[in-house]
Amino acid sequence: DARVTQTPRHKVTEMGQEVTMRCQPILGHNTVFWYRQTMMQGLELLAYFRNRAPLDDSGMPKDRFSAEMPDATLATLKIQPSEPRDSAVYFCASGLEGQGAGLFFGSGTQLSVL
Amino acid sequence: AQSVTQLGSHVSVSEGALVLLRCNYSSSVPPYLFWYVQYPNQGLQLLLKYTSAATLVKGINGFEAEFKKSETSFHLTKPSAHMSDAAEYFCAVRAHYGGSQGNLIFGKGTKLSVKP
Numbered sequence: 001d002a003r004v005t006q007t008p009r010h011k012v013t014e015m016g017q018e019v020t021m022r023c024q025p026i027l028g029h030n031t032v033f034w035y036r037q038t039m040m041q042g043l044e045l046l047a048y049f050r051n052r053a054p055l056d057d058s059g060m061p062k063d064r065f066s067a068e069m070p071d072a073t074l075a076t077l078k079i080q081p082s083e084p085r086d087s088a089v090y091f092c093a094s095g096l097e098g099q100g101a102g103l104f105f106g107s108g109t110q111l112s113v114l
Numbered sequence: 115a116q117s118v119t120q121l122g123s124h125v126s127v128s129e130g131a132l133v134l135l136r137c138n139y140s141s142s143v144p145p146y147l148f149w150y151v152q153y154p155n156q157g158l159q160l161l162l163k164y165t166s167a168a169t170l171v172k173g174i175n176g177f178e179a180e181f182k183k184s185e186t187s188f189h190l191t192k193p194s195a196h197m198s199d200a201a202e203y204f205c206a207v208r209a210h211y212g213g214s215q216g217n218l219i220f221g222k223g224t225k226l227s228v229k230p
Contacts, residue, residue, distance in 0.1 A: 033217055043220040102148055105157035
């Protein structure tokens with residue numbers, strides 16, 4: 001059963017530390033998205049890749065966040081330095097390019113920055 | 115620009131009653147619309163999608179949604195609620211960037227509670 005895999009599931013860290021979240025998209029999917037979910041803001045797009053190339057990262061604070069796809073099987077989201085306001089659930093989703101295509105979501109990384 | 119509005123952040127129904135979750139969209143181009151469900155501590159799961167074929171779309175778990183262009187709506191319904199339907203439901207529209215499709219834009223979500 002193909003699924004998007006995210007690690008870690010939970011992360012607790014102290015302010016100022018680097019956080020790296022990883023995502024393995026479904027094999028064959030050529031689009032990858034990072035979303036952040038909070039009670040106040042709901043689901044917000046952070047970054048979007050197509051064929052490993054970044055297409056849209058306008059939702060991401062550039063001074064501390066970075067997103068990459070080193071290869072087709074791995075996407076990473078890094079926060080350095082982390083801040084308490086970064087506490088949220090971070091979701092990775094993958095899909096096939098096509099306007100009618102849905103996205104498949106991972107289980108998320110619950111991040112708490114103390 | 116595209117957007118979706120979900121009316122009602124919380125809906126409560128009795129088991130066996132009709133479920134109706136409302137979603138209105140705004141789009142300058144023909145929209146592609148989606149409903150997702152999120153169970154506690156899990157990711158989002160696709161329930162159904164509208165991609166300009168049939169206006170009545172059937173999804174998993176007995177849910178369906180009807181696309182009404184005149185009302186710019188895509189409401190989600192289920193004839194008879196089950197306890198296992200308790201979850202948060204998100205309506206989403208696919209963004210268009212200069213002719214190429216982009217990310218999903220989500221509504222704020224509607225939390226569905228089902229009473230015994």
